[in-house]
Amino acid sequence: MKQFIQVVRQPAALTLAVLLAACGGGGGGGAPVNGSPAPGPAPIPAPAPVPAPTPAPVCEITISADATVASGKTAGAAALSACTPYITSIAWTQVSGPSVTLQAARSPTVAIETSTAGVIRLRADATLSDGRTSSATTDITVAAPVSGSFVTVRADHSLRVGTDTSVRAWPTLASGEAVSKIVWSQVSGTPVKMNTDDQDVMIFTTPATASVDSTLVFRATMTTTSGKVDSDDVIVSIDRQAATPNGYIFKNTARVHPYVVGGAYANVLARCSYDVGLYFLDTGTTLCKAGTLPLLQSDAGSGGVPSVAQVMARVIVSHDFLGANFEKFLNSQDAKGDFRRMLAATSTIVIGSHVRPSFYQPATGAIYLDANYLWLTPEQRDVVTEVPDYRLAYDDQLNFTSLGRLVKNNDYARRSYPAGERVTRPESDLILGLGRLLYHELAHAGDYFAPSSRNLNTTLSIYGNVEPRAAAKSLPSDDLATAYPLLSSQMKGLGQVMFLGVTPTAVQKAYTAAEVGNFFSSDVASDEYAYSINDNANSREDLAMLFEEFMMSYRHGIQYDIAYSNLFKDGMTSDQLIVAWGQRGRIALPSIKPRIKLVIIKVAPWIDPAVVDTLPATIQMPANRSWEANLALSGPVNGTPQPASFFSMSEKRSQARFDVAERRHAH
Structure with missing residues (x-):
């Protein structure tokens, strides 16, 4: 068990000298009057004492940290401000001791882990909201390792009020032992409700307010099964934040900072893109003017392609490795410049460990990316929340399961990375998650700010520039809805349930997988997410899905599978999901190709729309065959089972769960 210490650093005493000016009157002689001496000058009253100014109250950061930790376990340290001025920026450095990696060096809380015994000294240098600076240090003693099996909790981190988060327990087991149980408890702080449905993970919401x-x-x-008991503690610090009134854009935000220090817009990126004080109401707006934070296109010039450096100057992150990995991705996987061309339609790229789901916000012109798409190492993954996408539960009452996967050469292009395994993800794999996500979210940006619509009125906000066109329904997605509308009333209704959380009707609950496949296949959407609409005329997600699927096929040779099967239950494998209807590469259907061409012409005019006609042909999946058996489809099939890729039972179980979640998490 860890021991905690708290370190306070006090400043030198504040000394003010008050100088009081003394005035002296010179005595003058004069001729006597009537024999009386002439009166002297009137005495000067003594000045009233001037009180010394009251010194500003001392406001120094403190550090709450683990005093000792066993070798191989994780320790944490949190910098706190207990007075009115709050921490606006912070930097952690290691002063001495065995070398450790600080994944969150610009966050109020850091976690460290090492197998080398010794004393690690950390220093926190903070800037407060009143402009003062404060520093503190703390020592963490790394002791001998625990004998036999032990558990460590990763990772200590910082959050703002009212935020969902998670921490995970990682057992290290001696030979022949297994985990019997893991029990979570709260040691200190404002009590919170802990969700421990999965005993390895504890999920909770931070308190709603904090002064x-x-x-x-x-x-x-x-x-353990042999009776060995071991414990580990984890620190989660609460970084206060003002409550958000109704009508504001963000209910809460996470702490972020510019990836590029000293960039041209570094001081306004967070304020204009990710601040709880932002609103656009009938009474006014706090949105920044486009002259304060313009679209990235302004840096590249008219018709130009932003450089990677120009893009990175618009990135704000919760952890620096997210920016570093994003920069690597642009340098290695954007050879055609598609991502940079489309990023020109954004003002800011926000990448955060607690952004979920990812989204584009036309009010700010920014995209917000889930850090789960950018980790490469187990240590980086430790800081990413495991709180599930809230939309995953929307279809729990339906009687079918929708499945999706990315395939290439009759095999999975994108495999799952089980959360309970400490794995490294190759950088080349990012295109399968981050790449498709960017195509989708940047299609939204291109919808609101197509290449022909990026010359903005700098006296208006970014939203003030686009709102008249959106209200007039003159965006590319509106043109798509007019020229090639979605017609299935059943799928529109299911879209309200699956993606917007509307309670399903008795009729919808009774739909079978075969019926839903029929509803979907008779319409012109490429993906069911196209039906995530608030009204019949809104085709924002329809446009984004068409563009995403086209680009993944055209640039990367990736096809999308979509299918409807029997109801998935946790623990099922891909062999137990029986396809009632399914297709591979649906975007190549003759009824869908004209829709893709319209989208390309509008949002990506540098691509020849004729290439749509070169897409691989759509393949129908044989019904009544398992999802696993439908993986290998070498061409138009006649019902003869094809060989499937080999998976172990645990891999099939993990992949099936991933393929179900894929239908909700990807966008």
């Missing part, structure tokens, strides 16, 4: 920074400390206690 000062504070910490929550949780403990995971593991018991």
Whole structure:
């Protein structure tokens, strides 16, 4: 069990000297009057004492940290402000001791882990909201490792109020032992409700309000099958933030900072793109003017393609490795410049460990990316929340399951990375998750700000520039809805349930997988997410899905599978999901190709729309065959089972769960 210490650094005493000016009157002689001496000058009244100015109250950061930690376990340290000025920026450095990696060096809370014994000294340098600076140090002693099985909780981190988050317990087991149980408890801080449905992961919501920074400390206690008991604590600090009134754009935000220090817009990126004070109401707006934070296109010039450096100057992150990985991705996987051309339609790229789901916001002109698409190492993944996408539960009452996957050469192009395994993800794999995500979200940006619509009125906000066109329904997605509308009333109704959380009707609950396949196949959407609409005329997601699927096929040779099967239950494998209807490469259907061409002409005019006619032909999946058996489709099939890729039972179970979640998480 860890021991905690709290370190306070006090400033030198504040000394003010008050100088009081003394005035002296010179005595003058004069001729006597009537024999009386002439009166002297009137005495000067003594000045009233001037009180010394009251010195500003001392406001120094403190550090709550683990005093000792066993070798191989994770320790944490949190910098806090307990007075009115709050921490606006912070930087952690290691002063001495065995070398450690600080994944969150610009966050109030850092986690460290090492197998080398010794004393690690950390220093936190903070700037407060009143402009003052404050520093503190703390020592963490790394002791001998625990004998036998032990558990560590990763990772200590910082959050703002009212935010969902998670921490995971990681058992290290001696030979022949297994975990009997893991029990979570709260050691200190404002009590919160803990969700431990999965005993390895604890999910909770931070308190809704906080007047000062504070910490929550949780403990995971593991018991093994041999009776060995071990515990580990984790610190989650609460970074205060003002409550958000109704009508504001963000209910809460996470702490982020510019990836490029000293960039031209570094001081306004977060304020204009990711601040709880932003609103656009009938009474006014706090949105920044386009002259304060313009679209990235302004840096590249008219018709130009932004450089990677120009893009990175618009990135704000919760952790620096997210920016570094994003920069690597642009340098290695944007050879055609598609991503940079489309990023020109954005003002800011926000990448955060607690952004979920990813989205584009026309009010700010920014895209917000889930950090789960950018980790490469287990240590980087540790800081990414495991809180599930809230939309995953929307279809729980339906009687079918929709499945999706990316395929190439009759095999999975994108495989799952189970959360309970410490794995490294190759950089080349990012295109399969981050790439498709960018195509989707940047299609939204291109919808609102097509290449022909990026010359903005700098006296208006970004939203003020686009709102008249959106209200007039003159965006590319509106043109798509007019020229090639979606017609299935059943799929529109299911879209409200699956993606917007509307309660399903009794009729919708009774739909079979075969019926839904028939509803979907008779319409012209490429993907069911196209039906995530608030009214019949809104085709924003329809446009984004068409562009995403086309670009993944055209640039990367990736086809999309979509299918409807029997109801998935946790623990099922891909062999147990029986396809009632399914297709591969649906975007190549003659009824869908004209829709893709319209989208390309509008949002990506540098691509020849004629290439749509070169897409690989659509393949129908044989019904009543498992999802696993439908993986290998060498061409138009006649019902003869094809060989499937080999998966172990655990891999099939993991991949099936991933393919179900894929239908909700990807966008």
